[in-house]
Amino acid sequence: MPFSNEFMDNPHADRVRHVARLSKAKARQRSGLFLVEGPQSVRELVTYEPQLVKDLYIQAHADYQDAQDEGEAASEVVTRILEHPHIRDMYVHYVSPEVMMQMSQDAQGIVAVADLGRMKSNSSDLAAMVQKRQENEPIRLAAFWEIRDPGNAGTVIRAADAAGCDAVIFVGNCVDASNPKVVRSTVGSLFHIPLIRMATDTFFTTMKDAAINVTAADVHGVEGQQSESLPELVNSESLGKDSMAVLFGNEARGLSDDILRRCQKIVYIPMYGKAESLNLATSAAIMLHTLAMSSHVGRI
Amino acid sequence: MPFSNEFMDNPHADRVRHVARLSKAKARQRSGLFLVEGPQSVRELVTYEPQLVKDLYIQAHADYQDAQDEGEAASEVVTRILEHPHIRDMYVHYVSPEVMMQMSQDAQGIVAVADLGRMKSNSSDLAAMVQKRQENEPIRLAAFWEIRDPGNAGTVIRAADAAGCDAVIFVGNCVDASNPKVVRSTVGSLFHIPLIRMATDTFFTTMKDAAINVTAADVHGVEGQQSESLPELVNSESLGKDSMAVLFGNEARGLSDDILRRCQKIVYIPMYGKAESLNLATSAAIMLHTLAMSSHVGRI
Structure with missing residues (x-):
């Protein structure tokens, strides 16, 4: 691996400063770069999207400067990342704890600077995905309309990954997925599964053209279309055969009636106790995982 | 409702100061009181556990002092709480925004001081619950071993409530459930469902005596007992008939082998994508809700 000769301790x-500034949206837009913090996220980046990595910064052992050796990471989990074959082609810089703290307070010994432009998936990727798919292998998408909280956004990307969805779609005015809090909350899932941004109208026309049914997650339904319960949906004949996008609403406002009318189905998670509702991230995890389990096992 | 005559603006x-200090564990232990913050939590407290309420503090309209009227809450949602019939017997105090800010930064216009001693459920409550139960109505418990993060603890109590569990059990050295962050994260579920604390040994002997099977949530299993997948468990004959406690492990360490050996079953949530795992709160929600849906609908 091409080590930088210079130990960074200033x-x-x-x-x-350039690395630290990537926590701000403006600096990310201007530079086309974003931050990946912490061993788990960096490991998944290095494993699944190595071509995105511009630079790796590793916090060196406290005695690094004296030892004058090639460099040793401050923690074992980081050392294991450095053994990955993909690392060979990456720029690895050893830095002092003070430098690391300045770059990121969530580094836990390692941060990567990654290329935003090369990561962006778009609707043509989705079209390609649709074309490649076999007939008896339906597509599963997790779509989120105007999701705004960075922690939620990361958590739902992780949930969609765990449920084996083919892609995540951020519909309309959603949070910036290169926000460090989003990246951290995905715990690497951002590099496992394509994330596609679409305007609301584009989303619905794309789904229609690809013959993917849109199922809205909403308790109340809308005039003319009742919401059915998740167990009912799981029991329905077509499930498992048809391609499907599940669309979740904004944390505070849910989905508008206008959006609900454009969906083929509306589904809700039944509540059995006295709790009125679950939050968005929990609802998404239950719904996506229930659908995944039921289509993998026939009926669960 | 017995209003306090004095408008609190100092x-x-x-x-x-006494109210503000209830954010500290020591002050809660000494006083036997705890804080309930925000309209949603206070509404559920007033509705389901009114006997716990010692005092209600409401942020008054900015013009309250000039108007000299009986008192008007600063927000509509708080006003609706004040219309609840249970409020009649409660001590309601109107306070200035400065006083409210001093008492709690998460009040959103309303906090309650509640009686900790009267809330504590214990193992004899569980025994009573077991005795009252009919034969064809199995008991469902959500148990958490050494859960430590307050946000997680609150979220899992809410998930257990939503899944219709009969009680939550905190096993071993768990976070203090009267911690304001726990209370806030339950969004009122703390007042919907009994929360019982038990030492690890007491938990297992209590479950055995009550003929409640303990199913551990763990991916790896232990020598001599493999972990089965959640869909397998849901498909098994006995599910829905037998009483059951699902036991979840600590956020970082999971469940020890020693604990796993004392459980009747071990179950895991299958991962379908590249994500290695889900966090504790998400896993608990998926597992508890899947079990609930499957026993309510026969097979989902």
């Missing part, structure tokens, strides 16, 4: 260096 | 008053 927390005020330009390069350190 | 943020340095003794009473204000």
